[in-house]
Amino acid sequence: MELNDMKDMWQKMDDVLRQQTMINEKMLNYMIKERSTKPFNTLSNAEHFNFISTIVILFASLLLIPYLGNNIGVIICYALMLMAMAATLVYSYRILKQIKKMDPSTTPVADLAQRTEKLKLELNRYKMTFLIAGPALMFLAYVVMFKVVRGVNILDNIQKYTPVILIAIALYTIIFLSVYRTYYFKNIKAIQDNLREAEIFKQQD
Amino acid sequence: MTKHRHRLLIVYKQADKLDNSIEQAFTQMIQQHERLVYKVCSIYTDTNEDSRDLFQEIIMQAWRSYPKFKGEAQESTWLYRVALNTAINHQRKKNRSPVVLYPELLHQHPEDQLPDAYKEEYKILQRMIAELPRLDKALILLYLEDRSYNEIAEILGISPSNVGTKLNRIKDRMKKQAQPIINN
Numbered sequence: 001m002e003l004n005d006m007k008d009m010w011q012k013m014d015d016v017l018r019q020q021t022m023i024n025e026k027m028l029n030y031m032i033k034e035r036s037t038k039p040f041n042t043l044s045n046a047e048h049f050n051f052i053s054t055i056v057i058l059f060a061s062l063l064l065i066p067y068l069g070n071n072i073g074v075i076i077c078y079a080l081m082l083m084a085m086a087a088t089l090v091y092s093y094r095i096l097k098q099i100k101k102m103d104p105s106t107t108p109v110a111d112l113a114q115r116t117e118k119l120k121l122e123l124n125r126y127k128m129t130f131l132i133a134g135p136a137l138m139f140l141a142y143v144v145m146f147k148v149v150r151g152v153n154i155l156d157n158i159q160k161y162t163p164v165i166l167i168a169i170a171l172y173t174i175i176f177l178s179v180y181r182t183y184y185f186k187n188i189k190a191i192q193d194n195l196r197e198a199e200i201f202k203q204q205d
Numbered sequence: 206m207t208k209h210r211h212r213l214l215i216v217y218k219q220a221d222k223l224d225n226s227i228e229q230a231f232t233q234m235i236q237q238h239e240r241l242v243y244k245v246c247s248i249y250t251d252t253n254e255d256s257r258d259l260f261q262e263i264i265m266q267a268w269r270s271y272p273k274f275k276g277e278a279q280e281s282t283w284l285y286r287v288a289l290n291t292a293i294n295h296q297r298k299k300n301r302s303p304v305v306l307y308p309e310l311l312h313q314h315p316e317d318q319l320p321d322a323y324k325e326e327y328k329i330l331q332r333m334i335a336e337l338p339r340l341d342k343a344l345i346l347l348y349l350e351d352r353s354y355n356e357i358a359e360i361l362g363i364s365p366s367n368v369g370t371k372l373n374r375i376k377d378r379m380k381k382q383a384q385p386i387i388n389n
Contacts, residue, residue: 007349007351009327011351012319013319016318017244020318029232031264105270105274106270106286107362202362
């Protein structure tokens with residue numbers, strides 16, 4: 001089948017479609033009035049959720065200040081926790097700005113495909129970094145929350161709490177490995193393949 | 206009624222009229238080019254539900270972007286860009302029950318209306334397009350739609366000469382793909 005034959009075939013289909021009306025005015029009005037208010041851009045929605053939830057957690061963490069006491073170790077742990085949250089917030093804001101710039105009505109198809117895959121790859125790398133840093137962040141949260149909830153500074157008696165911390169980290173590692181497998185094999189690899197495809201497509205022959 | 210409220214009411218009524226005229230223009234545009242949206246959906250999806258889902262997604266994306274459309278490009282060029290960008294980034298929601306809005310939408314099977322002699326060939330064509338990578342699908346669709354190299358280049362973001370080279374490559378690939386199917 002030559003490309004010209006395909007074109008003829010396509011035109012035949014076009015003639016059939018011309019005689020059929022797929023969508024009437026009632027359906028269209030319903031779609032644009034009722035459905036346009038519902039979320040549909042999953043990438044943007046997930047990032048908005050990430051941004052807002054980080055702000056909420058950050059503000060909630062600020063309420064803990066009066067309960068921290070004077071111990072320098074606890075204060076350092078708390079400060080590191082806040083820094084991690086602030087970094088997440090800045091990163092999330094940057095991603096949101098990038099998403100806003102990706103307009104499907106003005107960006108050429110190959111460019112948008114390339115940018116979207118790059119963004120997805122960056123998001124996945126960020127998630128992986130967060131997962132790798134997880135045990136350290138857990139330790140910080142553990143120190144702060146013990147102090148706030150029970151009034152105990154576990155840094156003073158670290159030997160006693162080491163087994164509990166190690167068990168928590170071991171559990172976390174198991175969860176991390178299963179998430180990593182899912183992300184790497186099912187997600188990152190597919191994104192990398194799509195990105196390669198977009199790059200090859202854009203290359204001048 | 207105070208003067209201020211009266212003025213506000215006039216502004217609201219004017220805004221409402223403007224909204225209605227935008228909505229009307231958009232509806233007309235979609236009805237005029239619905240075949241285009243249908244064809245994009247048909248090459249990027251493989252089930253009816255998914256096709257219907259994508260159709261709605263494209264319409265909604267076009268509606269959101271429509272206020273920014275200033276008429277610099279042809280309506281069809283603009284809509285191709287929106288539809289192809291949405292389709293390429295459309296992720297099939299495997300574990301989600303399909304939203305049943307107007308079940309009649311896309312429940313028609315236009316290919317059944319083709320003359321018998323063409324049905325089989327059309328199926329072969331669909332199979333060959335389905336095997337192409339996502340961006341090549343967009344390129345072949347625009348070619349089959351008889352768009353000029355310049356317009357294809359504008360929609361896809363590559364040079365017109367690159368369009369020609371890529372089309373030749375896809376042509377060779379599809380020829381090889383078609384041979385065993387035709388022989389069978």
